[in-house]
Amino acid sequence: MNGPEIHLLIAPELHLFIPAEHRHHPQTPTSLLTDGTSTLGHTIESLGIPLTEAGRLLVDGEEVTVAHIPRAGETVGIHPVQRPQHIPGAPLRFLLDVHLGTLARRLRLLGVDAAYESEDIGDPALAALSARERRVLLSRDRGLLRRREIWAGAYVYSDRPDDQLRDVLGRFAPPLTPWTRCTACNGPLREAGKDAVRAQLRQGTQRTYDVFAQCAECERVYWRGAHHARLEAIVAEAVREFGGTAA
Template sequence: MASARLRFHGELEDFLAPASRGRPIDYPVSRRASIKDVIEALGVPHPEVDAIRVDGTPVGFDSPLGSGDTVDVYPAGADLPAPVRHLRPPLPRPRRFLLDVHLGRLARYLRLLGVDCRYRNHAGDAELAARAEAEGRILLTRDRNLLKRRRIALGRFVRADDPFDQLAEVARAFDLGDELAPFTRCTRCNGRLVAVDKAAVDHRLEPLTRRYVDDFLQCDRCGQVYWHGSHVSRMQALVERLRRRLADGQT
């Protein structure tokens, strides 16, 4: 049977069966199919792909796969030979994320660091895809099938299991180092935190807080009140740990 040969580069191999990693894959060409359909049939979601070359020529997702084709598939950030054609749309600046139901702790970390991050713990796949498209957000998910939905242009399958490792992975993948602004967003709803007079929130404070704390922040969306307590030092330590991880080049 006629076939084409595909090779996936870099972290795109994460999606392949272990036996298929580190070597070309011969794929049967029995009917007319787009390269995008073939790539996803092999397990790689299209938002993870930034460039495709057929016999050295850059092509798009809709290019048909032909018998005898040699296809190279690259992730974002790969060192590409000229000429270059990027398939991933430009990332929003500042970054805007949408997280699926499996990433609640990561959502809290991102908000803590001041990153715009939408999350609802009961959002379905159709809602997530529609919101990602409508708001131009980067979808972060642990469901690779969700990431294959056609209307999702920007997204990443989060590889790490530990929430802090997930944070480091996302921060590196989307170059968040210069965008971190700790304690500027509400960890509950993603609203902005603004300074508020103590008198305006005095009736909501516990006696010891009222007595010893004078500076407060309040969410401009849900009204949650924040102040510097013992938890702040723990969060600052987390921020410094992340900065060290990024500086060391770890994921």
């Protein structure tokens, strides 16, 4: 680019997205040549920052939108998304890509509406599904989050499920209603009598447990089995940190 030179102040939280030469102290601007016609949004994406992760944009101290066209000598401050982040226009619901299955199950465990594609259906289909169902697309794929079709999106910053869950809950503050969703298909759970689900239970389970729940959509049956203590610990930690009711 041989156009106007601008000066960028990029928040440290966004440094993981940008080349090393632009990772300066937050009070030390880095210079960038632009083409004089591209929007600020395009310029930000050209640095590697998904627009889903860019919050307030300040030009010489004045707030602007991504449609602003930078001019020579401007100092542009790029801030991270403010947390908790409010997504207007629809109930808060999520869509997770194929690599985030554990996160999807943990969100469902907490009663959060989290659709998940267990097979790789491709970026265009995921983006279209996000738009059609008005779901926030969660992904670690920066290219996917740059697709214009998506309704809303967010980068998942960690590859560790514990940290991923904390990241999403802290960013969006969804209401938590644990034990109300099927972790397999995301459908709602309802109480079920033992007689109603007996045919789906092994004899040992029939003898040992008396309290059951069943998914209203896929009909999977749940009870407080061997893994319940581990799941309870996940629920208790999330409720302690982000609110809700554990029982």
